[in-house]
Amino acid sequence: MATDIKAPTFPESVADGTIATWHKQPGESCKRDELLADIETDKVVLEIVAPADGVLSEIIKNEGDTILSEELIGRFSVGEVGKTIAAVPTPAETTTKESSSASEPILSPAARRAAEELSVNPASVSGTGKDGRVTKEDVLAFAKDGSAPVVAPASVPVPAPKAQPEALAPVFDGERVEKRVPMTRLRAKVAERLVQAQQTAAMLTTFNEVNMKPIMDLRAQYKEKFEKRHGVKMGFMSFFVKAAVEALKRQPVVNASIDGNDIVYHGYQDIGVAVSSDRGLVVPVLRDTENMSLADVESTIRDYGTKARDGKLSIEEMTGGTFTISNGGVFGSLLSTPILNPPQAAILGMHKIQERPMAVNGEVVILPMMYLALSYDHRLLDGKEAVTFLVTMKELLEDPARILLDV
Template sequence: MSTEIKAPVFPESVAEGEVATWHKQPGEACTRDELIVDIETDKVVIEVVAPADGVIEEIIKNEGDTIVSGEVIGRFKAGAAASAPAETSAEAAPAEDAADQDESASGSSGDAILSPAARKLANEHNVDPAAVKGTGKDGRVSKEDVQRHIDAAKTSQPAAAKSAAAPEVSVAAGERVEKRVPMTRLRASIAKRLVSAQQNAAMLTTFNEVNMKPLMDLRKQYKDAFEKRHGVKLGFMSLFVKAATEALKRYPMVNASIDGTDMVYHGYQDIGVAVSSDRGLVVPVLRDTDAMGLADVEKKIVEYGTKAREGKLSIEEMTGGTFTISNGGVFGSLMSTPILNPPQTGILGMHKIQERPMAVNGEVVILPMMYLALSYDHRMIDGKEAVQFLVAIKELVEDPARILLDV
């Protein structure tokens, strides 16, 4: 029985998507709930799975095609068996023909069988498909096979250059190579939102610095016991999340948002944590951080980081948020001005911890210091509240007992 493969129903905030990768081709067998196609939107990659055991009958929308919610992208035949390879269809063939067929099936002669994604990658890097060893069914060459071939070629190039004196530069002197690739939907959406934030918000940034020694001493003292008890490492991000939560409770305007001409005050703290991925910057949200412990925050951050790298964050996990924290320090940033994540009115930027000489009680002491930056929307937050909010975070981080005592 033939059924339609439809694009999933997108949320209201997502207008359209794009067929990213077909993991199965017409005639290939699928098992129930097996991944068959990825749909990329401007927020997440949505996986479409097989509705039952059967085969892909037809692909209507190819990779790179734009689709809308619920659109038919292919046809699936439940209960059907995979198409037999042409090489093995003749059972009574002579022995020498059978040997030729086995050779062809193994990919040692004849044209390689490439998936559309693999062919596209091979064309982009001028890779001969016949030179790539396929690991898929019937010797099919996948995108991963082509990538491995490219990586192996890059690794062998320096060694070959040393051993071979023959010049391999065939381009004219001064010629420079360029590569043009289209933006992914996620990166295009990020660009649009960031430009909109700069154009539509009265954005200012205030700075301060925090002595990280108390937090570092606390982490050093309890990190082993914490990991043994909770099964997750104690990092600085969870402590900053808790400090930001307490500061947001004291200065609710930083936790608010602007909707047209209305100011919306939120009676809860949902803090987004900026995570860098190969597809672009994503901001999954920690819900009700006031009710979360440090271990809960750390576990959730690890989970979000893994999902971001695998492209499996859901739209629900990135929707909402009343405040955002971005840690550029993990990449070595000493100071930056983070951009607001609309419709939020505040974002905290953490930076690199660096030892600096500081004056303490009339003496010069070397301390591990971090610059903090708070970007805020001046339409909602006055400079006084912004500075006081950042000072509150500084005091809570420099004296973590304040979080426990609520002082």
């Protein structure tokens, strides 16, 4: 029985998507819920899975094609696992097959493109895929060994390729190699929003510094008990999130946003936590943080980090947010000016903890210090509110008992 494979229903904030990868090719058998394809939107990567045990019979939308919500992208034949049927070739595959000899190895579309980019002769590559199919990984592994025969005009001498452990293509001595790849939709959307933030907001940044010794001492004293009780490590981010919640309550305009000519004040604190992933910067949102404990914050951030690395974050998990925290300190940043996440009015930047000599009661003391940066929209916030917010953050973090006592 044939079944249509359609793109999922995109939310209103997502106009379209792109076929990123087909994990199965026509004629390959699949088990129920096995991954068929990835669809990349400007926010998340959506997975298309097999509706039942059967065979992928046809690919209608190829990798790189733009698709709309619920658009037909392929067809699936429900049947026994391992059963194969005649694959319906795509136009590109039909042209390739007509011009190929019967003895030519079977290549997936991704493997064929990789062979062309790396100038690898497909006939020299041993396939490890189903029925001897040459996969993209086979081509990359063959090229990586440095033994790939290069396809080139006879009149052009080709030097022997030099093996490069991490290179995607052979690099020749004396060559100045360049590689052009398209932006992912997520990267392009992030770029668009960052430029939009700088062009539409009157962005200003104020700085302060915080002594991290009290929090570090508290962690050292209770980290083992905390992890044993809650099953998650005690990090710094939970303290910053809880301090931000209290500071936002005291300065509600920092938690507001601009909508046209209106100021929207939010009676809740949904804090976005910027997370770096291979596909780009994503900002999953902690909902109702005023009701979360330190353990809840740490556990949720850990889960978001895992999902971001695996590309499993949902659109709902990255929608909304009234305030954002970005931790560049994990990469070694000592000081930076974070860019607003529209339509939010402010974003807090955390940085590297570094020991510095500080004057305390007339004496020089070495303390672990962190610079804090608050970028804000000057159309909505005056310097008084922004500086007061950051000073409140500093006071709460340097005396973390105040976070728990609400004083």
